[in-house]
Amino acid sequence: MIDSLRHDLTTWTRATIGAAIGERALRALDRDIAVPASLACAGGGRIHQLTRLFWLGEGLSRQELKVALPDAGARLAAGADLLVHDGGLWRSRWQIVPVDVPAHLRPASAGAPSDADPSATVWIASSRGSLHGARHGKDFVMGVGGATRTLAALAAFTPGQFVLDLGTGSGILAILAARCGARVVATDISTPALDMARFNAELNGVADSIDFRRGSLFEPAPERFDVVVTNPPFVITPAAAREGVGKLDYRDAGWEGDQLSARVIGALADHLNADGRAWMLTNWEVTDAADPYAPVRGWAGNLDVHLVMRELLPVTSYIEMWLRDGGLTPAHPDYGRSYRAWLEDFDARNVTHVGMGYLAAGRGAGRVLAQELRGIAPPNLHEYMERIWAGLRQEDLARLAPVATDVVEHRFYRPGEEEPWIIKFTQTAGFGEEVLADTALAGLMSVADGELTTAQIVCALAEILSEAPDKLMEKVIPKVAQLKQLGMLTFVEPVGR
Numbered sequence: 016m017i018d019s020l021r022h023d024l025t026t027w028t029r030a031t032i033g034a035a036i037g038e039r040a041l042r043a044l045d046r047d048i049a050v051p052a053s054l055a056c057a058g059g060g061r062i063h064q065l066t067r068l069f070w071l072g073e074g075l076s077r078q079e080l081k082v083a084l085p086d087a088g089a090r091l092a093a094g095a096d097l098l099v100h101d102g103g104l105w106r107s108r109w110q111i112v113p114v115d116v117p118a119h120l121r122p123a124s125a126g127a128p129s130d131a132d133p134s135a136t137v138w139i140a141s142s143r144g145s146l147h148g149a150r151h152g153k154d155f156v157m158g159v160g161g162a163t164r165t166l167a168a169l170a171a172f173t174p175g176q177f178v179l180d181l182g183t184g185s186g187i188l189a190i191l192a193a194r195c196g197a198r199v200v201a202t203d204i205s206t207p208a209l210d211m212a213r214f215n216a217e218l219n220g221v222a223d224s225i226d227f228r229r230g231s232l233f234e235p236a237p238e239r240f241d242v243v244v245t246n247p248p249f250v251i252t253p254a255a256a257r258e259g260v261g262k263l264d265y266r267d268a269g270w271e272g273d274q275l276s277a278r279v280i281g282a283l284a285d286h287l288n289a290d291g292r293a294w295m296l297t298n299w300e301v302t303d304a305a306d307p308y309a310p311v312r313g314w315a316g317n318l319d320v321h322l323v324m325r326e327l328l329p330v331t332s333y334i335e336m337w338l339r340d341g342g343l344t345p346a347h348p349d350y351g352r353s354y355r356a357w358l359e360d361f362d363a364r365n366v367t368h369v370g371m372g373y374l375a376a377g378r379g380a381g382r383v384l385a386q387e388l389r390g391i392a393p394p395n396l397h398e399y400m401e402r403i404w405a406g407l408r409q410e411d412l413a414r415l416a417p418v419a420t421d422v423v424e425h426r427f428y429r430p431g432e433e434e435p436w437i438i439k440f441t442q443t444a445g446f447g448e449e450v451l452a453d454t455a456l457a458g459l460m461s462v463a464d465g466e467l468t469t470a471q472i473v474c475a476l477a478e479i480l481s482e483a484p485d486k487l488m489e490k491v492i493p494k495v496a497q498l499k500q501l502g503m504l505t506f507v508e509p510v511g512r
Contacts, residue, residue: 075104201228
């Protein structure tokens, strides 16, 4: 039956849905707004009926069901596991949505999603939620939202790797890893989540490559892994607020403050192989907005960490966001009581803001690079993060040859003056970082093409600037290291060596 369902879904992709109902309706679905898509699907063909049944949650007549699922429909109706008969119509118990696979996780031959390219799509079932007017409950299994897509854009898997998907939820990261040829352990404390993840693994044909285990955090997975990927239930919710919001295992582990994130990050070194990598989404409490990264630096220990802060939210904004996510509006009787309990909890610990973001980590020397995401993330987030990661760990910069990468130089002059009063370098990709430069650094960047080592360039600049080479190196190398960490300088063996 699963094989038949997979066959019927093969050409039901975001690309074909967009072509059938229009981008306006598809974008509305992404915002959990059903009306434009429901109107666009009325009286349509197979793609329209599949969208009505599995994404919109509408009921289909028997004839419409035959159109939507020509291979699997009759068997699913007879089995009544996925489909239920209600008021003369067939409805799906779960929402199922096609999800684009990030380009770096597709087979080398795969291109943009299309009717003929099922390798560019996975199909993920989850609980019905706000799109269908349902409030999230205790056994809710989250679908694929923006956070999950970010994690998929970050992570990478290769054949033969041993991968842990910690807190697997719907199982999408485990499925993507298995499709790349990895051996996967997927854990979750929620039995409904594990059941849904198993179904999704079967639907996508990779169930034999995933070992599903129930338990909290690393408890069911004590091994060391080549890759750990996790979107843990990090939402900071005080116990008093849970009375109104409800116990939502998919987002809130019930720990005090941000200690779940602290525990996961602190344990990574014990569960990664020597060259292993972790990718993680996280929230953390901030008591000093002037140094918002301090908590994560404190948790890192001997991990090397590249931390990206996507947002720094005042606690009031944070509370309001998660109250909405839990289905509470200001008109709800539990809203004010929950808000008060939440705010009092933050105030008791002098928490003014919450950092929200993601990180890459590996066993190392405790080097931590923290960045703030300005604007939108680069199109290939994984490639950008990998370049930063290589720079974070690279040493011996003097003997290597610098290469200016994705960077432009800005010079600012006062009217009538020949010399600039400000020189700065700005990323053309990545997070748009800017670094102020002096004459020496500007000179180094002007010839950073991989032919000369840093030491050779500095020696030449020292002669031009009438400075001692060793003194100039002391001044230049910290800025060179900063540009390296930000990915604005990459380093290679010099030409001719």
